Amino acid sequence: MKIAQKTIKFLTIAMVAFFTATTFASGTDKKHDDQNDGGRVNTKEEVEAYILHHIKDSHDFSLFSYTGDNGERHHFGFPLPIILWTSEGLVTFMSSEFHHNDDGHVIVEKKGLKFAKVHSKIYELDQSASSISFDETHHPTNAHKVLDFSITKSVVGILFIGLLLLFWFSRLAKQYKTKKVPTGFARVLEPLVIYVRDEIAKPNIGEKHYRRFTGYLLTVFFFIWVLNLLGLTPFGFNVTGQLAVTACLAIFTLVIYTVSGTKGYWMHMVWMPGVPVLIRPVLAIIELAGALLIKPFSLLVRLFANISAGHIVVMSLIAIMFTLKESLGVVGATGLSLVLSFFITLIEVLVAFLQAYIFTMLSALFIGMAVEDHDEHH
């Protein structure tokens, strides 16, 4: 069922993304009917599980898959390397050894250790155990997580976007050597760079200091924006919806504004001038918590939540195709799903930019607050 949904999701998003080929719609319907003939039921629970599975990171790169005539599953995609730091040191193998299994049934043995993959997490089984067992809240009882440095789908996304950004902007940089005004695609990129510099970096950090931080802000802006857009493609990336990635970005901002904070900034934080001495320690606690915890936390959660929510909404609307099939009929449910997911995808395109803008803008704002000259206030 998951496989069927994956297929349909791929086709649907492709169609929603391009919205031109009506032949795709009939293709989708046909697939749908085929699955229906196979006596498969797409329940709400399965849709939910599928969506939650999708927004997680994945150890292999699957484009789409389907169930063959003989009931065999066919997967299209490619495996990715798994790199683990275990109790026995470094262990590497390809993700294909799990055979697309995600509930811990397939055990991979390497260096005398047994590994199982449960909900996109890799567990190392205890020495005595031969198969993984779960408690009632579905936590493995005889296995523990390992440090997983695998080249997961998100890492592939980061690498791909990193190389793409490097390629685009180094070409833009090169163009300036021969001409004053870039041509071709670089001409699209140039106003974006100017936008980030003039609308985000300069007003929030100030003329005096903005140059030092513009490189970071530009990188973060384009990194988040392009990855957000990549998340809307049918490849199913959800990099900016990974807590680890947003946390990493937020901590970068935290480190930058903490390290570059001026004396005035720290004075205002730990020993606020102009207020009664007794209140100062209280204010210091609030200010420190704000600067070191709340600010980065708000950054990481905002990006993560917005992008994850976007993915969940788009996929839920696509799932209307199955969940409302009985009440609206195949054509009605598909049509409703297509119309709704089309418009939500349009909004998501806007959100992709907006979240990149907000993250960069707030980073610039926090940095600006830290490097601001406080002397003029006294």
Add this chain to the structure above:
Amino acid sequence: METLLNDFSPGLFVVSTILLLALIGLMVKFAWKPILNSLEERESGIEDALAAAENARKEMQNLQADNERLVKEARAERDAMMKEARDIRDKMIAEAKEDAKEVTTKLIENAQESIQQEKQAALAELKKNVAELSIGIAETVIKKELSSKKDQLKLVEETLKHVTLN
């Protein structure tokens, strides 16, 4: 919260941190620094060009003003020259007229003088003729010797008849 923490992958965090650090470093070195430098260079170039254009415009204005002034001066000069020429012409005409007048006056004077002289000469001739005639008459009268007073008068009368005053 628990699922969120469960979803948090420390491995991915480490990997993405390393990749992002590398990406930021590479982007700053190979993209942002040259791009921002070129942009700033270009912007200052544009500002300079604008300032230069403004200067050129001002210079142009000055030049135009100069030109206008020159034209005005030239026109004034031309007017002055023309006025002078006109004056000279008028003066020349007036002088010529004067000269002509003088010459004619002199000519008239000369003519009158010569007329006067001719007249004098004629009068002198006449006087001489009259005197000669008178002498002739007197001669005749005397020759006849006063035969009668009547005859004498007749003679005078006849003689006078023959005399024509030129």
